[in-house]
Amino acid sequence: MLETEIHRPVETFFHSRFFRGISADELQPLANICKRKQVPAGTCLVRQHSPASQVYSVISGALMLERSSRNGKRQVIGFSFPGDLIGITSNQEFEYSVIALKESHLQVFPHREFLDIIDNNSNFKSRVRVTGCNILAHTLDQLFALGQKKAHERLCFLLQQISLRQPGSNPDVIDLIMNRQDIADYLGLTIETVSRAFTKLKNSNIIHIESAHKVRVIDRLILEELASAH
Amino acid sequence: MLETEIHRPVETFFHSRFFRGISADELQPLANICKRKQVPAGTCLVRQHSPASQVYSVISGALMLERSSRNGKRQVIGFSFPGDLIGITSNQEFEYSVIALKESHLQVFPHREFLDIIDNNSNFKSRVRVTGCNILAHTLDQLFALGQKKAHERLCFLLQQISLRQPGSNPDVIDLIMNRQDIADYLGLTIETVSRAFTKLKNSNIIHIESAHKVRVIDRLILEELASAH
DNA sequence: CGCACGATTGACGGAGCTCAAGCCGCGTGG
DNA sequence: CCACGCGGCTTGAGCTCCGTCAATCGTGCG
Numbered sequence: 001m002l003e004t005e006i007h008r009p010v011e012t013f014f015h016s017r018f019f020r021g022i023s024a025d026e027l028q029p030l031a032n033i034c035k036r037k038q039v040p041a042g043t044c045l046v047r048q049h050s051p052a053s054q055v056y057s058v059i060s061g062a063l064m065l066e067r068s069s070r071n072g073k074r075q076v077i078g079f080s081f082p083g084d085l086i087g088i089t090s091n092q093e094f095e096y097s098v099i100a101l102k103e104s105h106l107q108v109f110p111h112r113e114f115l116d117i118i119d120n121n122s123n124f125k126s127r128v129r130v131t132g133c134n135i136l137a138h139t140l141d142q143l144f145a146l147g148q149k150k151a152h153e154r155l156c157f158l159l160q161q162i163s164l165r166q167p168g169s170n171p172d173v174i175d176l177i178m179n180r181q182d183i184a185d186y187l188g189l190t191i192e193t194v195s196r197a198f199t200k201l202k203n204s205n206i207i208h209i210e211s212a213h214k215v216r217v218i219d220r221l222i223l224e225e226l227a228s229a230h
Numbered sequence: 231m232l233e234t235e236i237h238r239p240v241e242t243f244f245h246s247r248f249f250r251g252i253s254a255d256e257l258q259p260l261a262n263i264c265k266r267k268q269v270p271a272g273t274c275l276v277r278q279h280s281p282a283s284q285v286y287s288v289i290s291g292a293l294m295l296e297r298s299s300r301n302g303k304r305q306v307i308g309f310s311f312p313g314d315l316i317g318i319t320s321n322q323e324f325e326y327s328v329i330a331l332k333e334s335h336l337q338v339f340p341h342r343e344f345l346d347i348i349d350n351n352s353n354f355k356s357r358v359r360v361t362g363c364n365i366l367a368h369t370l371d372q373l374f375a376l377g378q379k380k381a382h383e384r385l386c387f388l389l390q391q392i393s394l395r396q397p398g399s400n401p402d403v404i405d406l407i408m409n410r411q412d413i414a415d416y417l418g419l420t421i422e423t424v425s426r427a428f429t430k431l432k433n434s435n436i437i438h439i440e441s442a443h444k445v446r447v448i449d450r451l452i453l454e455e456l457a458s459a460h
Numbered sequence: 461c462g463c464a465c466g467a468t469t470g471a472c473g474g475a476g477c478t479c480a481a482g483c484c485g486c487g488t489g490g
Numbered sequence: 491c492c493a494c495g496c497g498g499c500t501t502g503a504g505c506t507c508c509g510t511c512a513a514t515c516g517t518g519c520g
Contacts, residue, residue: 421467
């Protein structure tokens with residue numbers, strides 16, 4: 001894991017959707033406090049209950065947010081893709097661990113300074129609020145899925161999520177960066193049930209499984225119908 | 231449902247924990263835009279997908295937040311008690327419906343003006359952020375319960391939640407303001423399973439059921455152990 | 461007192477969990 | 491280049507917990 005100072009033009013590093021359309025002048029204060037970090041696949045970027053002293057912006061790669069309990073149970077909270085922010089919280093501690101699923105590049109900001117700069121710029125301010133609301137909205141969707149849906153419907157929910165949020169232009173080819181255990185812990189199921197749900201969707205001609213980690217959407221309408229929370 | 235202007239001293243209405251310790255001078259701008267609302271038990275205060283144009287502060291009573299899908303499934307998101315804020319979002323629409331479980335009194339603020347005032351006062355600003363984070367933290371706890379816990383453990387989670395958040399000084403006597411269907415939809419179970427979970431906890435001498443809506447905690451340590459997400 | 465509705469209990473079936481075996485893709489080494 | 495082994499995924503068999511359906515209980519209210 002290496003952290004380096006930025007010595008290049010500001011705009012180069014702020015391609016995240018969070019910063020889109022904000023002028024270089026406004027970005028400069030953030031650039032001044034920004035470092036970069038590169039983490040290999042499998043590393044733990046943030047440990048649950050550690051002090052929330054950094055804010056991260058994902059530049060490339062993919063990460064997983066998770067919570068674990070003492071008795072070994074784990075709930076995967078979500079996945080972070082390029083453009084996502086991690087660690088915008090007002091609590092003292094991180095609510096979850098963050099683990100890199102692939103090698104990932106991130107921007108790192110000191111938490112306190114980040115919020116100070118955000119607070120003094122109304123463009124940023126509203127974006128941070130929207131980001132927070134989006135996170136909550138996603139968590140509520142997931143809650144609905146876990147509380148009210150069957151195994152194969154939950155899987156549709158996950159596929160839909162990834163399909164819409166993964167980088168790249170073709171949402172019909174889904175790149176499953178996580179393994180089956182991660183999916184199971186995200187959906188509140190076991191790996192066996194996840195596997196059976198995959199074959200069920202395959203046999204219903206809703207998806208085509210090109211490999212264990214690559215899925216093609218055949219019938220998007222039905223996928224959405226099964227995934228939807230409304 | 232009646233809405234009235236405030237003509238009494240400011241402090242009278244701002245006893246919510248959200249406003250605690252903030253001076254009358256600072257509260258005045260909020261008082262100026264504040265109306266009151268009283269809703270009888272069973273009323274729908276906010277309808278899912280309606281424009282998020284109000285912020286509410288609960289003065290007395292109890293409310294339930296829920297999401298419904300077209301096919302009739304419902305997920306209860308949480309419960310609001312005196313001192314809670316409802317509707318702090320940056321989205322255009324409410325993410326959920328809000329229904330009064332008892333007759334409830336609320337303060338009502340226009341959304342836009344509320345946020346403007348909040349943004350110009352650093353005391354408020356940090357409190358709003360903390361409130362948002364607490365809501366997310368609670369939702370994550372619930373997510374963990376639905377994903378990883380068995381029926382009777384989920385029930386312990388709910389009892390623990392209410393016990394800690396309900397008004398009144400004695401956390402060992404739990405007032406179940408909601409009915410069994412509400413509990414079931416909160417925990418992702420059916421009413422029958424909820425009922426069986428109650429008798430299971432009763433037979434294990436963890437709780438005593440005084441009536442269908444009043445429960446006494448016998449063994450708080452075990453209750454916490456079963457409820458905990460860590 | 462009797463009705464009505466909500467809560468509880470019982471019997472049964474099924475979705476998903478557990479345990480175990482088999483399969484597949486991939487990397488390593490002969 | 492192929493044999494082998496390993497780890498992750500899939501499939502199968504049996505069991506368990508929870509959902510479903512139905513009957514009963516209990517409490518509050520007209």
